[in-house]
Amino acid sequence: MAMMYHINQTYDLLPASAFYNPDINTSFNLRNDYTKWKSLRVVDLSLAAFPFLLSPTTKAALLKLDAVVTMRAEVKVAQYQTLFVGVRVLYLKLSVRRDHVVRDTFVQLASVSAAELRKQLKVQFVGEVAVDAGGVQKEWLHLVMRNVVAPECGMFVPAGNHGVWFRPWVGTPVLTEVLEEYELIGKLVGLAVFHSILINVPFPLALYKKLANERVTLAELTEIDPDLGKGLVDPAAYEGNDLEDVYCRNFTVGVPTQYGCTVMVRATYDGFTADSPVIQLFVAGSDRSPVRGLARLLVIVRAGADSDRVPSAHVCFDALLLPEYAERDKLRQKLLAAIANGEGIGLR
Secondary structure: OHHHHHHHHHHOOOOHHHHOOHHHHHOOOHHHHHHHHHOOOOOOOOHHHOHHHOOHHHHHHHHHHHHHHHHHHHHHHHHHHHHHOOOOOOOEEEEEOHHHHHHHHHHHHOOOOHHHHOOOEEEEEOOOOOOOOOHHHHHHHHHHHHHHOOHHHOOEEEEOOOEEEEOOOOOOOOOHHHHHHHHHHHHHHHHHHHOOOOOOOOOOHHHHHHHOOOOOOHHHHHHHOHHHHHHHHHHHHOOOOOHHHHHOOOOOOOOOOOOOOOOOOOOOOOOOOOOOHHHHHHHHOOOOOOOOOHHHOOEEEEOOOOOOOOOEEEHHHOEEEEOOOOOHHHHHHHHHHHHHOOOOOOOO
């Protein structure tokens, strides 16, 4: 099976989902397999060593468990060092101002070591009293990434319909400071993965293929630059004998067949669709659908009888606190008011 998968990686014959094994993913013993995966003994066969068999849901659960184990190990190391070296910080603590969230984040992360990045994260917005039980760090990452990928920041440029790509530094040497800032953005994405936080990172598929050392095809190039992609596809499909005269070019382009997969979401929507980001952003602190789907994300809690209060959310626990409004129009009005004022956590 492993050989077939590697052949498929080279020739793109089947989607990755074709290799997921339903029986393995259904009966997967997370903790037992994780222990085998981390064992140095050759006799301990772990399914995690064959990730192409595991679904995204199983992989996400495995990564989350690994992060928890790693954070606990870092706490033990810090406690041990405290006995002999002095007081050591048990958490990665960041204190940022909302109106300078990118600057404050970059300044503090620049001096953070790799070991500190593996500690449990605690974020505090200056002047706010909210205690970070998970919700504050979700909003912090959302705000930082939203500002970082914006064209005004100068680090990325629009790519395709909704994506972004690295700013082309044509004819200009890339400054060391700029490379360091890209590295800090990588740390932010790493923190999001490590802490299982959903963020809106609109990078095209080509970037993830490069990170995975996979071949980037013309389809991925077209996603980044549609005009360039069309300019390559049209000459390749031209059947005349005067291509060089018509396009002023002389080359050959091969376009491999691409496959896709459909993600099914178990949820019911009234006034919104599965692609509407606003409800997810209000309740979960992110407008991206989680790996396990929306059915495992939203928890709706009855917050008393009919009242004039607007709904609220426990972002730390992905829970929507919803009063039992007597009228449908009132429910809609209160929900929209809460969504429109959904940024910020706790009292200010």
